[in-house]
Amino acid sequence: FPVTIYAPYKEFIYVVGDFNNWEMSPQYYMTKSPSGQKFWLQLNNLTKGLDYRFQYYIDQEQIKIADPYAEKVLDSYNDPFIPSSTYPNLTPFPVGKATEYASVLNTEKEIFNWQHSQNFLKPAVEKLFIYELLTRDFVAKHDFQTIKDTLDYLQKLGVNVIELMPVNEFEGNESWGYNPSLYFALDKYYGTKESFKLFIDECHRRGIAVVIDMVLNHSFGQSPMVRM
Secondary structure, eight states, X not given: OEEEEEOTTOOOEEEEEGGGTTOOOGGGBOEEOTTSSEEEEEOOSOOTTOOEEEEEEETTTTEEEOOTTOSOEEOTTTGGGSOTTXXXXXXXXXXXXXXXXXXXXXXXXXOOOOSSSXXXXXXXXXXXOEEEEOHHHHSTTOSHHHHHHTHHHHHHTTOOEEEEOOOBOBSSXXXXXXXXXXXXXXXXXXXXXXXXXXXHHHHHHTTOEEEEOOOSSOOOTTOHHHHO
């Protein structure tokens, strides 16, 4: 499985994780591209379907970061406060082996069976009725599943677009989301990737579009790019 990272002005990078006991060993020293802006490594002998936790260690300072493109990260400070009802069977943080965010890698891609999104017709621009929604405050359980179960209410209001305030990984658990740390990982405080897709698919069944309020210029301290 190939891993790659954009890291200009860096001298060297190691990949460390469950697959090498979190140690900087020669075979996990990343190859630098001729341009000097990217690093890559082929990870071999990974078990399909198994979650592997890993980080990048960068330069002599050993800057420890999660993969900026990870779809799931673990956080030792905030994950313990996420209920199992919101995120069942959450992979534990590698306590004693890592600090900062840890990425999760799984070589088996989840296949989601979209039921209503393939033929979804977006509402006309001149007829949008947009409801801006903060997942944390809209329902007490702060998760996508519960919001999906309350769509009758929004539909009765005439809503045909739900604008979600940022749902990508942000600092802490309780936030408006305008302090992002990663852009491709859902914040686990709101639920799993599957529950998010089920919510979207149900919205599309009802003729409701879903848009994301996303900020790209507010990266906070745990952002891999900021840490680099």
